Each structure stands twice: as structure tokens, then as C-alpha cells.
Amino acid sequence: FQIVKQGIDKQADVNFVFIATIPLFLIFALSFIFSLFSLKHVAKPFFIVLTLMSSSVFFAALQYGVVFDYGMIENTFETNYAEAATYLNWASGLNFMLTGAIPALLIYKANIQFKPLAKELLHKLVFMVVMLIGIAVIAVFFYQNYVSFGRNNDIIKRNIIPTYFIGSTAKYININYLQEPIEYKQLGLDAKNSTDKANGKPNLVVLVVGETAREMNYEYYGYDKPTNAHTENQGLLAFKDTSSCGTATAVSLPCMFSRMDREDYESRQARAQDSAIDVLNHAGIALDWLDNDSGCKGVCDNVDNIVIDRSSDPELCNGQYCYDQVLLNTLDNRLENIESKDSLLVLHIIGSHGPTYYLRYPAAHRFFTPDCQRSDIQNCSDEELMNTYDNTILYTDYIVSEVVKKLAQQSDKFDTAMLYISDHGESLGESGMYLHGAPYAFAPEEQTKVPFLGWFSKSFAKQNRLNLACLAKEAEQGGYSHDNLFDSLLGLMNVKSDVYQKDKDIFSRCRQ
Template sequence: MLSRLKSLSSNQFTVILALYYVCVFNIPFFQIVKQGVEKQADVNLVFIATIPLFLIFALSFIFSIFSFKYLAKPFFILLTLMSSSVFFAALQYGVVFDYGMIENTFETNSAEAMTYLNWASVLNFVATGVVPALLIYKANIEFKPLAKELLYKLALMATMLIGIGIIAIFYYQNYVSFGRNNDIIKRHIIPTYFIGSTAKYININYLQEPIKYKPLGLDAKNITNKQNDKPNLVVLVVGETAREMNYEYYGYGKPTNAHTKGQGLLTFKDTHSCGTATAVSLPCMFSRMDREDYQSRQAKAQDNAIDVLNHAGIGLDWLDNDSGCKGVCRNIDNILIEHDSDPDLCNGQYCYDQVLLNTLDDRLSTISSKDSLIVLHIIGSHGPTYYLRYPDEHRFFTPDCQRSDIQNCSDEELMNTYDNTILYTDYIVSQVVKKLQAKSEEFDTAMLYISDHGESLGESGMYLHGAPYAFAPEEQTKVPFLGWFSAGFAKQNKLDLSCLAKEAEQGDYSHDNLFDSLLGLMNVRTEVYQQDKDIFSNCRQ
């Protein structure tokens, strides 16, 4: 469009750009508006018709601030390319780029980012990002002398404000009411919301003065009082993107827990995550702070559960086949699996979780004779390339979805692929239990498995994860939580397993319980320990 015009004034350029953003990039926004309208019994069609006008006026006003010579082209080229990617994620997967998603994006490694690359995403980026960016680059924008340019710009901005004001005069109450009933719609406006979230993230993490570090649990002590001399050995498997509803243990109709059946695992029901993305959930679940008062910046400036266990002298290891521990394991021995470390299990971009079993074997062969906790952070069910999370010999549910543009797979294919990842994770957990059973002569052993967050698989048009928690569906917030305890561990640590089975059945748990439950399970006491949040405390004899 821009290339056909001989020349454009900066005001014309601004309005055309605003029209493009409203008509293309804000399609997901209007889909949310449509859903809100459908929920209303009485719809004022004229009010609905003013919404795109309001958005054009508002974006034209905002864009005018940046439509100056030497700034306009580089700024809007970059903004358009960024908006194109955000638009695709919002349109295809229902992703909202709030602060948590921006945090997750900044902490995503290159291998993980590549899983989102497919023909659909590339074509979208070219069509809605690269081509408009080239048109912006080639556009002949005529800027007047500075004083005159400012006057023309102020006139445009005033006109846009008048338009907004007229709409407000007639429909202010409609906007207030509609906004309150559909609060999520503002999160879908492109580019204002993702730019605001990005600015907030940069300000908090790079511009604000660092918070003074706060150590916790320096008084922590291991109060184990056992009749034998065998140390405790606990393996905590932290899952990735596993949702409760696809677990056979929670009533799912497919055999997704076939490998651990018969191993005597306890199933803790109705467990909720701390966030809907790894960058939030992982540090939150180990933090002393609960979900409702969790703040990433503060969490990074204080000790977590792993640190408190370290203060108590517990042996600690973190073995990672995902995107890193997000700072949780910063003060202990940790291994991030290299993606070329095993030619049979890795391809240079990712590894199957079986690689962690080999690493666990190495660690178990040299583990010290003291109470120890080993964390396995698996890649689990990370999407959208679910089919890359399990080897062919574990491809049980077919037909599956062998592509990353999962929105183009059938519901059956997509669910089968995801279920294969759950079944493969179940295999990994079963192998961990077997390895712990083999160590029963040397250690009293136990295993916990819990996922960091869930996943949407097309329900209500949503895919993947990362939705704002207040609006996130249960698919993204309800997670599996499993436990296995050897007879020796239960006896020597005075843990009544029949009592614990009843507690697990009652449910109502969350990531908020993990901090104190880990301390309790490892017999660590400190002033920061809260017994009422320790899920094992009621079943200690």
C-alpha cells in the first residue's frame, strides 16, 4: 500500500499504520470481543461498532509520538516484526504476552525457541511482518520543518482525542461495563500490552536497584532420629508441562500410567501450580513465598528450599534436561545436559529424558553416605513439538501429530501425541523408582514427582501454556503430584503410609506446599519451616 503512494505525510503514515495494526494484528483482540458479546443478553451494536474506531484513534495517537524523522522507520519496522510474532502466537495458540510470558520468553534457550518454528509461523512472519516492514522502509515520508511538523502532529493527536472523547460521551458506561466483564480483552491489544509487559520486565530486572540478598534458614538442622545407619535418599522429579487430566491415576481413560502401575505410587489429588510457565512456576514452587504473594525479583534475592536444605547439610544435586533451573540451583552442584552428550538419546537440539537416567546412575554410584536429595528436571511434555519428546519405541498412542504447527493436527492426533509424552514420563518415573529400589541396601529411598504447570490442547481455542493465572483454565493449572516411599524409608522416618494415602486422596494441594514438605521429608527444622504446609506432617508417628 505504502509503495504505491508517491509520498506520505507523517500523519498519513501514522493513520495507515494504525489501520493495519487494528485490521490485522488485532484480530485476536476482536475474537475476544466477540466472545464477550456472545455472553451478553442485551447487545448495543452501535457501541460494538465503536470499538475498532476507538482502537484506531488510540493507536494513531500513540504512534504519532514516535512518527518523527530518523525515528519513525527503524522504530516501526522493529515494532511490526515483533508484533507479527506476537500476533501469530495469540491467533494460533491463544497466548497472552503478559509479564509472566515475557519473563518466560526472555529465559527461553535457542533450542526451545526453535521448536516453535514451522512453515505456518514462517509464512505468517513474512506476510504480516517482513513485507509490511519492507513497505515501511521504502515509504516516502515527507516531514515538514520541525515547528510545522509539530503543529500538524498535535492537530492529528487532538483530532484523535476528540474522536475518543465523542465515543466516551455516548458509550463510557458501556466500555466500563464491558471491560469489567471481560477484563482479559486489554491483554490482547497489540502492540500496547506486550510492549508494556516488556518494559515492566526490563525495568524490574535491569533498571531497578537490586534488592539486598536475604538468606533464609541459616539455623536449619537435620534432626533425623533413625534406628539404622542408612541415610535417606530422595529423588524429586520435576515434570514439564504435564496436566493432571491426562493421567490415568486421575481417572483418564487411557493407560498413560502403565509403567508405574504396580509400584505403589501415591496420587495426591487436586494439586495446583504456582504459575502457567516454567520461568514463573519453577522458582515459585521452591520459594518461601506462596503463589499469591510471589514476586520474581524478591524470590531471586532470597534463599529457596534448596538453599535451606543446603544449610542443613543435606547432599544436593540438580540434573537438568530442560531449559535450566531458573536460578533455583544456583548455589549447589548442578548439571545441565548438553544436547550432544549422547548420540543415541540426543540430536544436538534436545535429548530424550532417558539421558537423565544415565546421569542419575553416575551420581548414584558416587553419592556420599549422608541424607541426600537429587532433583531431576525433565523436558517431559514440552510443546509444541510433543512428538520430539519420546523415542519411536515409546510411540504407543497412534496416529500422532508429527509436526510443530499443532493447530493443524486433528484432535485425536494431538491428544495421542501428548499422551505419548505422559506415558514416556511415566516410564522415566518407573525407572527412577527401580533404581532407588536397587539402592535399598545402602539407603532408605523415596521419590516425588510434580509438574511445573499444565497445558492447553485446543480447549476453548487455547494451546500451549502461559495464560495469565487469573484467567488460565484448569488445563494449565492442575498438575500431577505423585509419591513413592520404600518400606524402609517409611519405617525409619516414622511415616504412616496408610495415613498418607488418605491424605493424598483428600487432595487440595499446591506448589505452596513444596517448600515445607521437602524440609519435612528430609527431617530439616528451621524457623522458616511451616508445619501446617508440610503435607507429610499429619502422618508422622
């Protein structure tokens, strides 16, 4: 009904009799559907499970503005325990008790009297007919209102509990577990590395994949707080106006490495074909994926990959999460033993993953205060919440800065470069929305506009014929997206293949 109110506020003329029929319509429609499941031996388990699930969905929708469409269900299924635990707090616990556990207990204890089969069926049939009559009466008087209001506020149907999240869950299960698997398709088997090693040094590129970082909180993009203090003198390029492929990691991460663009991306198809990482592997590029987040979602399955042990470093890890500095230590070990060949190292950081933003940076990096030291972020002030999030951005900037320093130290052995790009953004209370995962068609720019940074050593630019002055102009012009990453990675690593599309390679425009 918050969504209904938003729709009302957008209209000049409002028929409040029509608005008053909306709860009646929902009661009639849901009662009709629920009557199909109010059967002996079925009713109690069905409604108990439904109530418990709906309780959690309701809280996420009400407090954070989360919509449980297919993408969010996919994200939920792929969330690990540590991630899920961050949403547990007194507010979510109290909600679950009042709208989930207690009602479920009352259902369990209810003394339901079932009639003999024939009478039960007749009674149910009459009840369903009455519900349909109620719907029909509303339709006779307000059909056009429903059509018009629904068309102008399509997101309403996505917030009806429990129909929408149940439908999305059924769709996810059908696609991922019931449909016949798609035959795997290899891409870029013709890929060749064409790097000119005239100076005898191979290329070494580190790609830092960010988590939940939004463009508007980066000083590089005009933000009025020093969130890029660590890298501001290192010569990074900031590519403006970059859009994500999705609004959740489960979608954005595989999508950004996929040959498919956002418009035609389909997760089932993506899992059944090679990614950019695989094409680089075909070309003989040395590859490593180091992960301090929730895994690579299948992108790195065919190359060497390490998920950081959450108990590996008592100073940087607490058993459930590690600060991203742990990746720097792992990177050091990799650089000590790296082969003298063209290499791409991917660091998947935990970045600004919420709602426990305060757990993403150590006390020494708690620069913006007062901050929000709790997970029920909706109960923090706007200033506290923003400061906490900005601390995560500043800490990520520190990680990126250290990566650049480590690459610079490799200049005697490698021509080095670094790219940083986030998987999606984040809402921090704007328009009543928190976190991420909104359907892309309705998602605000807070969730879809992401930072995209690049650093290139002079020797890398020279040996790979990159005109940095030209690239700076391209970065300033902007207008990029995750759709550019596949070809830009291939182009940056000088990989030739039939799957490479030059017009999508950002760096091809400035290659001399």
C-alpha cells in the same frame, strides 16, 4: 476481536453500534500514541521493529491463545534457542512474512515527506487533537458500555497489540535491569538435620520436576487411557487436586521452591532470597540438580548442578534436545559415587514440552497413534494432538518408573523415596487455547492443575515414621499446591528450622 466475540457471546443484550465503535476507538487511540514516534530519523526504525515484534505476538495470540503479560515476557527472555526453534514452522514463517517482513520492507521503502519543524509540529498537534475528539465522541455515547464490557472481559486489554506486550516488556526490563538490586537474604541458617539413623542407613530422595504435564491426562486421576502403565503396580500415591504456582516454567519453577506462596510471589524478591534447596543445603543435606530442560531458573545456583549436554549421547540427543532417558544414565553415575549421607537428587525433565510434543519420546514409546508429527499443532486433528501429548505423559511415566526401580536397588545402602510434580499444565485446543502461559487469573485448569506423585520404600516409611495408610487418605483428599513443596521437602528430609511451617508440610499430618 476473537476475545471481543467471546465477550459478546456471554451477554444477553448486545449493543452492536457500541461493538462497531471498538475498532474505531483502537484506531484513534493507537494513532494518537504512534504520532508521538512518527518523527524524522525515528519513524522508520521504530515502526519496523514494532511491526516485526507485533507479527510474532499476533501469531502466538491468534493460533495458541498466548497472552504476553509480565510472566510470558519473563518466560520469553529466559527461553533458550532450542526452545524458541520449536515454534518455527511453515505457518509461523508464512505469518511472519505476510504480517511482519513484507510490511516492514514497505515501511523501509516508503518515501516520507517531513515538513519544516514548525509546520510539522502544528500538523502533528492538529492530528492528535482530531484523534482525541474521536475518542471523546465515542466516550460521550458509549462510556458506560466500555466500562461494563471491559470489567466483564478484563482479558481484552491483554490482547491489544502492541500496547500490552510493549508495556509488559517495559515492566520486565525496569524490574530486572533498571531497578536497584535487592539485598540478598539468607533463610534457614539455623537448619539442622534431625534424621534418626537407627538402622544405619541415610535417606535418599529423588525429586522429579516435570514439565508441562497436566493432571487430567493421568490415569491416576481418572483419565480413560493407560498413561500410567509403567508405574501402576509400583505403589505410587497420587495427590489429587494439586495447583501450580504459575502457568510457565520461568514463574512456576522458582515459585515452587520459594518461601513465598503464589499469592505473594514476586520473582525479583524470590531471586534475592534462599530457596528450599538452599535451606536443605544449610542443613547439610547432600544436593544434586540434574537438568534436561531449560535450567533451574536460579533455584540450584548454590549447589552442584549439571545441565545435560545436548550432544552428549548420539542415541538420545539430537544437538538441541535429549530424551529424558539421558537423565537416567546420569542418575546411574551419581548413584555409583554417592556419599553415605542424607541426599536429595533433583531431576528436571523436559517431559511434555511443546509444541513439538512428538520430539519428547523415542519411536519405541510411540504407543498412542495416530499422533501429531509436526510443530504447527493447531493444524493437527484433536485425536492426533491428544495422542501425541499422551505419549509424552506415558514416556514420563516410564522415566518415573525407572527412577523408582533404581531407588529400590539402593535399599541395602539407603532408605529411599521419590516425588514427582509438574511445574504447570498445558492447553490442547480447549476453548481455542494452546500451550501455556495464560495469566493465572484467567488460566483454565488445563494449565494450573498438575500431577503430584509419591513413592516411599517401606524402610523409608518406617525410619521416618510415615504412616503410608494415612498418607494415602491425604493423597485421596487432595487440595494441595506448589505452596506445600517448600515445607514438605524440609519435613521429608527431617530438617528443623524457624522457616519451616508445619501446617504446610503434607507429610507432617501422617508422621507418627
